[in-house]
Structure formats: structure tokens, C-alpha cells
Amino acid sequence: MQKGKIGVSSDNLFPIIKKFLYSDHDIFLREIVSNAVDATQKLKTLAGRGETSVSVEHAKVRVSLDTDKKTITVSDNGIGMTADEIEKYINQIAFSGANEFLEKYESDANAIIGHFGLGFYSSFMVSNKVEIVTKSYKDGAEAVKWSCDGSPEYSIEEAERAEVGTDIIMYINEDSKEFLEKERLSGILNKYCKFLPVPVVFGKETEWKDGKQVETDKDNQINETNPAWTKAPVDLKDEDYASFYRKLYPMGDEPLFNIHLNVDYPFNLTGILYFPKLKNSIEVQKNKIQLYSNQVFVTDSVEGIVPEFLTLLHGVIDSPDIPLNVSRSYLQSDSNVKKISSHITKKVADRLHQLFKDSRADFEKKWDDLKIFIEYGMLTDDKFAERAMNFFLFKNTEGKYFTFEEYEKLIKENQTNKDNNLVYLYTSNLEEQYTFVQTAKDKGYDVLIMDDVLATPLLNKFEQQHSDKRFVRVDSDVVENLIQKEDEKDELSWDEKEELSPVFQAVCPEANGVNYLVDFKNLGESGQPIVITRNEFMRRMKDMGQLQGGMNFYGDLPESLNLVVNTAHPLVQKVLDSKDKKLGKAFETIKEDLNAKKQERDALEKAKEGKKDEEVPAAEKEKLEDLGKSIAELEKQKREKLTDFGKKNKLTKQLVDLALLANGMLKGEALDQFVRRSVELIK
């Protein structure tokens, strides 16, 4: 037996490997199994070149578990190692054996790249002791056994092994005994090794016999050696893509369609990406793409590796050019990774454009499921946004689809306002905003449906890019104001409006932290007497605030609605008339009094003009002050009378309630009262 010291610069390397090399301890299995796969492939390469007569026909990697001895063993019938090679590749751990092999067999390099640096030593994260029993393929090579208990000391001795290949025997330590559970182990194999290119077996297949599961004598192969993405697109049918998707996501809904990536210049990349049917919550759909390197699973958290919006896609990307065992931040700044990312973006946009051109009808059918994804892309990636203008679709309330260009043509004539802006009308909820949609349609306008969470930021973006286009939600103003074609004429005098304002204010609901602002507008005799609208700017700001998690100034503001009184409506005129009748002489007196006092004050103010303060007689100042007080008092009385009238007047209440009802905002007690009042009014 020969003893020696592993060639590391410091005795402290082992603890470092154990603790810090990989945060996921389960990665040891990936490393050891992929070394075994590499060794097998190396032997196949040699056999293919006629450089060895060792049979590679039944090449496989076997993982076995011995719960009594507390060992996990990974065996392969690959290339094996001589004692010298162990010295070189294992003992001199800074040296990566793959390099030498690569130099020699450059043309076959792709299949045999070792990229995990200290891969073998990751076994010490979970083991007290590791043994290698190996026999090289080289003529006359003797089997050897290397053994190391986790200190830098190792031993190497002769051993028995009938066939060429290697066993890695790991004596699992107390802290890691979870890995001695069969379920756990097969879980890890399924995660990392599912698509390795050489058969990997673990345990035996089972079958149902006499009402229970029994083991057969057939090896249980855990991997598929030729997964769909490694095949040429021409060799795959729709069903093959669909069944591969089911393999990746057994619980997932059927995807909409897929993109098969196959790049070999300027970098190597293969993969299949699927467009899933997105559900409402975006977050849970994210990060389902699996990243592989030569069929070895690396990660399923691809943030920063593919563009943000593409994390919504599902599927597999495999590239030997992605540096894998490095930190995430390094990965994100890697130039290869950046190229890959923009390449995928382009491919995805191309594919969507293709689908749009090939079958518009089919594309439209899928649009509702696709749009969140495309909108997300347009918002976060300007290059994608540019390309997407070719296939982004608007959908109107009739269920018809238009490209940006087509829609512009459709509305240009009718929906250009007096300032020469093109106005796009939209609804975010056809049910709730039904009356507004209908009113707009009656005017001959077209209304779009923009009902998803990304609509508001997307509209903001469209408007930023096109300064002559405006998007307004149908309920953000009365239809006359949405697309203002000419300056309006007024039906009520300033005084009349001033008096009506507190009357209607008095019957606005007070609960729910909603502010109402009474406003007046000529909506025509056939228009509704009262309409409730939501200011577009404030609403969008609130929407954005909510998207950002409510941490935004506007998000916290109380909701503010406009109560628009139709100045041309006969019922509004009726309120005005009945107010005069009801408040009668007493109210007239207050008004006359108020007017007289105001005139007096104005005259005094006028006389004061141009004089310095000390030139104004004290009596006059006092008089002005008294007048101010009386005016304020009279104003207060006037307001009180109007408020009181508003509250008692059934018609006022009824009109406001009707407007609330049309907006689905009349609930509970208020609704009950409305119904009772309506019955009474009909009687």
C-alpha cells in the first residue's frame, strides 16, 4: 500500500469544500454521476476511433444504496483510471483531467466537457470516507483502490475489479443520512440526471403482483438518454413536443405552442421553449425553464440568465457555453449569457411573427392566452417591443382583433378630437362599464377591451411613444368629453350651478373613503341626468401604485369620483325649479341680503384701492370686517338651506342613486332605500 498527501496548498481546503463549495449538498450526486457518464462517453469515443477493444455496448451507470454499510456507490463501465491517473486527476485536485483529454480529442470536445472543477471532491460534503475502485481500459492495467477519509491523507493499493470501469463508494456521514433514503435519492436523481446521455440505473423496476408492488429483476433506468431537445426538429411531430412537455411538467396544462432552439454559432445552444397558458397570477408561473449543460441539469432559476419576461416560458435550454459552477452575478455579467439572452428574445419574437403570418385566425384564437406574455415583454424589453408591433393585437368589444396599424385606420376618421389627437377608448370591464361602453357605441365610437393587469403600464408606454395618441377609459369622463370635437355651450348660469352644487353634494354617499366632486356638463336632453366618472389620470396612477405594491403616493389617495350633472336634462331643471319653490321667500331674502352686503363690500373695497393702510379710516375698516363676517354667515345659511333641500328632495336622491346604480355602486341599505323610494314614486 502506498500512502501520500493530496496535493492541495493548505490543509484547510477540505473543510472549505465541505462547507462552502456548494450550498446544495445534494449536488454531490450530480457531480459523481456526471463524472461516471463522462468516463463512459470517453470510452465510447475511444472505441469509435478503434483505439480500444473494450466493449461499450452495455455502457451504463449504476447507483446503488447499502443502508447497512451506509454507503452510496456509483459504478460505471467507462474509461477507468490507472494509479498514475489517480495521482494526476484526483490527488492533484487543482488539475482538471478534462483539459488534457480535450486537447487530444478536440473535434469531439462537445460530448466530453468537464466543467465542474472540483466535482469529485463534492462527495466529501456528505461522506466520512470515499473510496475509488477503478480499472483502466489500457492494456495490462491493474485495478487500484484509492481511499480517503476526508483529511488530506489518502491511501492507494491494489484491488480486485473484473471489468474496466470505476466504482465511487461514499460512506455517508451522520449529518447526511437523509441521502440514505431511497426516496430522497431517487428524487435527486430525477432532478439532476433525468436526461443524461448514458443510461443511469437505480434499483429494480417494480410491478403489481397479487395486489402489491414487487421488484422485478429488470434494472430501473431513471433517465431518458435522447430527450426531445437533442433531436432535429424535422424528426419531431407535434405529439413528441407535447409528450416531452408532459414529462417536464406532469401537472401542467397543455402549452399553446413551442419554439425549438438550435444554434451552433456564435455559441452552442439547443432547447425547446413552450408558451404556457398563463393564469391570472404571473408570479407562480415564473421560472419554470430548466437549464442544462450537456444534458446535466443545472438550475431552474433562470432569472438574470434569460430576459425577465421570458421567465414566463417553460421548457429546457441546454448550452455547454454557459459557465455553470460560478456565482449568479458572474453568470449575469457573462458575455455568452448576454448573447444567449438576446438571441432567445429574437427567436421568440420571430416565432410569434411567423405564427401570426402563417395563420392569423389561429393566432387570434390564442391571443387572449398569449397577450399577458407579449405585453410583459413589450414593457420590459424595448427590442422585443419593437418587433412585437408587428403582431400585437387590440381586441374590441365586438371580439374583433386589429393590429396597431389596422386599428388606427379604423378609428382615424371618427375618433380624432379637436386638438388632432387620436383617441382610443377602452373598457377594463365590459360588465361594470356597460352603460359607458353603450353610450360611446351609440356615438359611433369603437371601444377596446383592455382588461388585464398590465393594461395600464402598457397604455402609458404607448402614449409615451406616440404623443398624438390618447387612451381613455370609457368611464373616465362623459362621452362628450372623451373625444371633444368642439367647445361646448352651457345651459345653466354660473349662479344656478353654484346653487345646485351643494344640493347634489348633499346626497352623495359618504362612506367608503370615496370623495365626490360635483361637476356640470351639457350632455344633451337625451343624455343621462347624472353620470359618475373616474378621472383617467388619477385612476391610472392608482393602478400603477397597486402594481408596485401600494407603496406609491397615488396608491394611498382616497378614490375620487366625478358626479357629472347634465345641465341640459329636464329633470335637472326640475330640481332647480322645485328648489326655488320649496325654499321660497325666506331663501330669496337670504340671497338678496347676501347680494346687498356683497355690493356694499365691493364698493368699500373699491374705495380703498390705491390707498395706504393708514389712510383708510378705522370706521371703514371695521365696517369691512363686519361685512365679511355677515357675508360668511349668510353664505353658511344659504349652503345649509341648499344642503337641507338636497337631503329632503326625493328627486335629487333618486337621480344620484340611479347614477350609482348604473355603476354597480348602490349596495346594502342604500339600495334598499332606493327600491322603497322608487315604489313610492311610482305610486
Ligand SMILES: Nc1ncnc2c1ncn2[C@@H]1O[C@H](COP(=O)(O)OP(=O)(O)OP(=O)(O)O)[C@@H](O)[C@H]1O
Ligand atoms: N468515474 C470516473 N471514471 C474515470 N475518471 C474519473 C471518474 N471520476 C473522475 N475521474 C477523473 O478525475 C478527474 C477529476 O474529476 P472532477 O470531477 O474533480 O473534475 P472534472 O470532472 O475534471 O471537472 P468537472 O467536475 O468540472 O467536470 C476527471 O477529470 C477524470 O479524469
